[in-house]
Amino acid sequence: MTGMIKHEDVERVRQAADLADVVSRTVQLKRAGTGEYMGLCPFHDEKTPSFAVRPALGVWHCFGCGLGGDVFAFVERRDGVGFADAVEILADQYGITLHYEKGTEGHRRQGSQRSRLLQVNEETQNFFTQHLMSKEGLAARQEIGRRNFTKAQAEYFGVGYAPRGWNNLTNYLASKGFTQKEMIDAGVARQGSRGVYDYFRGRVTWPIRDASGRTLGFGARKLYDDDTIEAKYINTPDTQLYHKEQVLYGLDLARKTIIAKHSIVIVEGYTDVMAMHCAGVTNAVATCGTAFGFEHAKIVRRLISDDNALGALTGGSSVIFTFDGDAAGQKAALHAFRFDSAFLTQTYVAVAHDNLDPCDLRLKEGDAAVQNLIQTARPLFTFVVDTTMSHFDTRFETGRVSAMEAVAPIVARIRDLSMMDAYVRRVAQKLSISPDTVRAEVRRFRRSLRVRDENPYLPDRRERSRQESPIETAADARITAAAQPKTVHDIIDRTYLRRLIELDVNNRSQEWRSPRYRVPDSIFLAEQLVMACVLQLPTAVDETLWTQQLTAQSFSTASFARLFDAINRAATNEDGTWKGLPKPGDSIPQWYHAVHREGGIALSETIDALCVLPLPFNLDERSAADRRAIGVSDQSDHAHPDAQSTHDLRFPTPTDREKTDVGNAMRKMVDVSLGIRVTSLQKMMRQTTDEQQKINLLQEITNLKKQREQLSHEAFDGQETVVG
Numbered sequence: 001m002t003g004m005i006k007h008e009d010v011e012r013v014r015q016a017a018d019l020a021d022v023v024s025r026t027v028q029l030k031r032a033g034t035g036e037y038m039g040l041c042p043f044h045d046e047k048t049p050s051f052a053v054r055p056a057l058g059v060w061h062c063f064g065c066g067l068g069g070d071v072f073a074f075v076e077r078r079d080g081v082g083f084a085d086a087v088e089i090l091a092d093q094y095g096i097t098l099h100y101e102k103g104t105e106g107h108r109r110q111g112s113q114r115s116r117l118l119q120v121n122e123e124t125q126n127f128f129t130q131h132l133m134s135k136e137g138l139a140a141r142q143e144i145g146r147r148n149f150t151k152a153q154a155e156y157f158g159v160g161y162a163p164r165g166w167n168n169l170t171n172y173l174a175s176k177g178f179t180q181k182e183m184i185d186a187g188v189a190r191q192g193s194r195g196v197y198d199y200f201r202g203r204v205t206w207p208i209r210d211a212s213g214r215t216l217g218f219g220a221r222k223l224y225d226d227d228t229i230e231a232k233y234i235n236t237p238d239t240q241l242y243h244k245e246q247v248l249y250g251l252d253l254a255r256k257t258i259i260a261k262h263s264i265v266i267v268e269g270y271t272d273v274m275a276m277h278c279a280g281v282t283n284a285v286a287t288c289g290t291a292f293g294f295e296h297a298k299i300v301r302r303l304i305s306d307d308n309a310l311g312a313l314t315g316g317s318s319v320i321f322t323f324d325g326d327a328a329g330q331k332a333a334l335h336a337f338r339f340d341s342a343f344l345t346q347t348y349v350a351v352a353h354d355n356l357d358p359c360d361l362r363l364k365e366g367d368a369a370v371q372n373l374i375q376t377a378r379p380l381f382t383f384v385v386d387t388t389m390s391h392f393d394t395r396f397e398t399g400r401v402s403a404m405e406a407v408a409p410i411v412a413r414i415r416d417l418s419m420m421d422a423y424v425r426r427v428a429q430k431l432s433i434s435p436d437t438v439r440a441e442v443r444r445f446r447r448s449l450r451v452r453d454e455n456p457y458l459p460d461r462r463e464r465s466r467q468e469s470p471i472e473t474a475a476d477a478r479i480t481a482a483a484q485p486k487t488v489h490d491i492i493d494r495t496y497l498r499r500l501i502e503l504d505v506n507n508r509s510q511e512w513r514s515p516r517y518r519v520p521d522s523i524f525l526a527e528q529l530v531m532a533c534v535l536q537l538p539t540a541v542d543e544t545l546w547t548q549q550l551t552a553q554s555f556s557t558a559s560f561a562r563l564f565d566a567i568n569r570a571a572t573n574e575d576g577t578w579k580g581l582p583k584p585g586d587s588i589p590q591w592y593h594a595v596h597r598e599g600g601i602a603l604s605e606t607i608d609a610l611c612v613l614p615l616p617f618n619l620d621e622r623s624a625a626d627r628r629a630i631g632v633s634d635q636s637d638h639a640h641p642d643a644q645s646t647h648d649l650r651f652p653t654p655t656d657r658e659k660t661d662v663g664n665a666m667r668k669m670v671d672v673s674l675g676i677r678v679t680s681l682q683k684m685m686r687q688t689t690d691e692q693q694k695i696n697l698l699q700e701i702t703n704l705k706k707q708r709e710q711l712s713h714e715a716f717d718g719q720e721t722v723v724g
Contacts, residue, residue: 004101005087013087014589015649016094019071020055025211026078027302028259029053036614040302043067043077052612057536057588058649061608068608071588081114088115093212113185117241120186121207121215122177127172128160128205128218137161139223140204147271148363149278149370155255157274158207162220164198169198187217187236200234202227206270208235208242208288209252217242219270219288233269235289245295248285249273255303262317264303265350265374267358268294272322275359279370284358292321292336301343317345320377322358337384337410348377349384384410385423389430400431404438407535411438412445420446502567523676526669527560532610533662534567538581538591540662541656545670546581554673559606563595566603570594584653591651618660674708 020029020037029037032052041051041062049065061068067077075086091098092115131137140161144154162169170180170189180196183189189196210216215238222229236242248266250273250713258264258408263286267273277285287296304317310461321336336349343412350373352361362370385407392403414420424442428435534541570591573579582591592611599607654662678701685697 001154005084006099006101009091009096009098011587011589012516013091013094013096013098014058014071016096017071017090018055019058019060019074020053021076022071022090022093023053023060024259025255028304032614037391041065041067041676042298042302045298045301054536054612056649057592057611059592059608061605061612063609066605068605068612070592079114085114089118095368114240115238116178116182117186118214120173121217123176123178123217124159124169124186124188124218125158125207127169127199128207129155129158130160131163132159132161134161134163136163143204143221143223147275148276148444149271153274153278157250157270157277158209160205160207162198162203163589164202164224166197166201169200172198187239187242198695199236202279203234206249208247208249210247211251211255216247217288221270233289243295244288244290245293247300248287248296250277250285251299253277254283254285257494258285258303263320264300264304264318265320265322266296266300267322269357269359271359272357275362275370279358279367281361281370281374297343298602304345318348319343319345320348320350320374321380322350322352322373337380347380349380350374350377351383360606381410381414381419381423382426385427385431389427390416392682394431400433403431404433404441407620408438408441409449411444412442412449483562503634515630523556523672526665526672527555527557528610528613529665530669531560531563532613532615533665534581535592535595535607535610536613536615537654537658537662539584539586539651540658542583542659542663542666543581545663545666546576549670551665551672554670556676559603563599563603563606563610566599567595569598582651584651586647586651588651671708674704678704 023029023039026042027039029039030049032038033055035054037053038049038595039053039056040046041064043062044065044334046064053060058070059068060070065589069077071090072083072086075081075085075089079086079089081089083652092095105217132140140159141151141154144159149159170183173183173188174180180189180191183196186193188199191577200218200220202224203222206219207215208217208219217239219233219235222232230357235244238244241723249270252263254273257529261283263283265276265281265722267276267284267286269286273286274281275282287293300319304319323336336347352358352369352373356364358370358373361373386405388410389403393399394403411420411423411427414423420442421439425435427433428438431438534546550564552561552564555564567581571579571581582588586591591676592607596604596607620717643661681697681701681704685694687696688694
């Protein structure tokens with residue numbers, strides 16, 4: 001196919017693109033074991049981390065929603081692009097030049113619509129920043145200067161100027177080789193009755209970037225009274241790149257601090273973000289031309305790692321909203337209150353005196369006042385409750401009753417019973433009403449709103465969806481009768497098992513005919529460990545055990561039996577001869593994709609899950625170089641967001657301990673398989689009346705028991721002997 005990216009370039013990008021680095025630009029990852037990281041899934045809303053990343057294998061998988069894949073699959077899913085686009089995005093990020101089959105640069109420029117739109121935006125940003133210092137840009141410089149921002153600060157935030165006129169930008173972009181359709185699709189130009197014209201004209205501009213620093217769109221402020229667009233601020237219309245409900249201005253600059261502090265400050269405007277950062281509050285961001293919504297909340301939760309485990313370890317994260325103290329600010333606070341339940345963490349609101357926004361507060365009182373504003377933020381619940389009651393004349397009985405009726409639904413939404421009771425007493429005291437009367441009104445609304453009585457900040461809190469499916473209920477009963485997951489490994493085991501049950505019960509494909517829940521846990525876990533070892537540490541697998549002791553019939557779990565055949569096909573040459581499992585130095589991605597190809601769609605999710613499943617082995621015997629090669633850091637418990645890895649996605653030489661551990665895991669599984677066969681033969685022997693058949697069955701049982709004894713001797717009496 002003309003214009004296809006050369007395979008060797010795709011592999012170069014894969015090697016350069018550290019999966020932990022790419023993912024951590026969207027998700028805050030936390031160490032969950034040797035070479036394993038966990039975070040909140042960016043592709044579905046969850047409150048317990050189930051998104052696992054294994055940089056050593058270049059694989060990620062969510063045990064909650066079932067999505068997974070390699071670094072390209074992550075970018076495809078994150079950005080909503082195809083494979084070629086994902087390769088080009090990562091190539092640009094890591095500075096790799098791509099070459100195309102039977103093509104020239106022209107083919108490259110036509111190869112990716114999304115990449116082209118990103119290029120349009122970058123050239124547009126260059127155009128705006130160049131014109132900020134032009135003669136015509138004086139009005140824009142004066143507007144920025146009046147707000148006490150220096151030239152260096154304006155450059156840091158990418159402030160620019162869109163010159164007046166109808167085709168300055170379009171002519172510039174055309175000279176760079178961009179088509180009018182690309183300009184329109186990027187949102188920087190519009191189609192008029194007399195042709196294409198500039199969308200941004202005579203305005204101060206700010207680039208709106210994603211967490212990786214790529215320009216997705218622009219915001220612009222009106223400067224001239226004769227501007228034909230009356231709105232004071234305008235933004236890029238929704239495009240393939242830019243969706244105002246899914247972007248936060250300043251995120252590229254604030255991301256590091258947000259992740260480090262587990263805290264975010266949400267302001268209302270571009271200059272407010274600038275003021276916050278200049279005052280030292282470098283975790284501030286702003287929504288872009290829209291109110292804070294659920295999509296914004298999902299982004300924030302992933303960045304601050306808003307989950308139970310973090311709250312237990314650090315005392316919790318925080319979300320701080322800033323609003324003006326006027327009616328509009330109060331309305332905005334009430335709107336933000338709608339999303340308080342989207343967070344496990346405490347939410348706060350900071351309101352400056354005299355209705356000053358952060359930019360004006362810094363201008364009038366300096367940086368210290370801005371810092372103090374954040375430090376003195378009040379809980380959002382307190383602000384909303386007090387604001388609601390302030391709208392009533394509480395000097396009279398009717399006003400006090402009306403205020404109680406208005407505030408009761410708000411207090412009723414508090415999830416924590418102890419906190420709810422504190423607010424009941426607060427309301428009762430302010431309104432001079434009996435606490436029992438207020439409590440009764442709150443509980444009435446609590447029942448009508450169906451709010452559960454719980455403490456959301458306890459690390460052991462059980463997370464469930466609003467509507468539990470019968471599958472999930474059955475899975476929970478199957479997994480455990482009472483115990484709650486305590487560690488990341490517990491969470492993975494439970495969610496993985498639940499997912500297998502769901503696939504079996506729904507019978508989504510012919511690959512899942514045997515219900516998982518009929519397989520005893522001990523058998524399932526033994527089989528699961530072997531399959532995870534073969535995918536993650538194939539170089540440590542004893543091929544004699546694999547080829548001579550195991551068959552598809554050795555597995556009780558249907559999906560693992562299918563996977564066994566797929567692995568064998570991946571380890572077989574085209575002529576049908578056995579080429580063997582991977583050796584040290586072989587490509588990890590090639591093995592991963594070979595198994596995926598042979599397993600097909602039906603096994604894709606299982607393969608991804610097994611590739612990130614934590615193995616009960618330690619890697620302490622490895623050299624420092626080997627540990628780095630498989631994604632293990634000796635210095636930090638967290639993946640550094642901007643770490644440039646020199647990882648090599650090739651299988652390292654296994655340690656003696658790994659060979660022993662993997663060998664023993666395989667022997668245990670073979671032993672389990674033999675035990676099942678013995679039990680089955682014993683049952684047949686009891687049922688048959690044919691004496692010769694009984695003798696034959698007894699002989700077979702005896703042989704199987706001898707094999708089990710030999711395996712037991714190898715696994716336990718000979719642990720010092722290295723397998724393979």
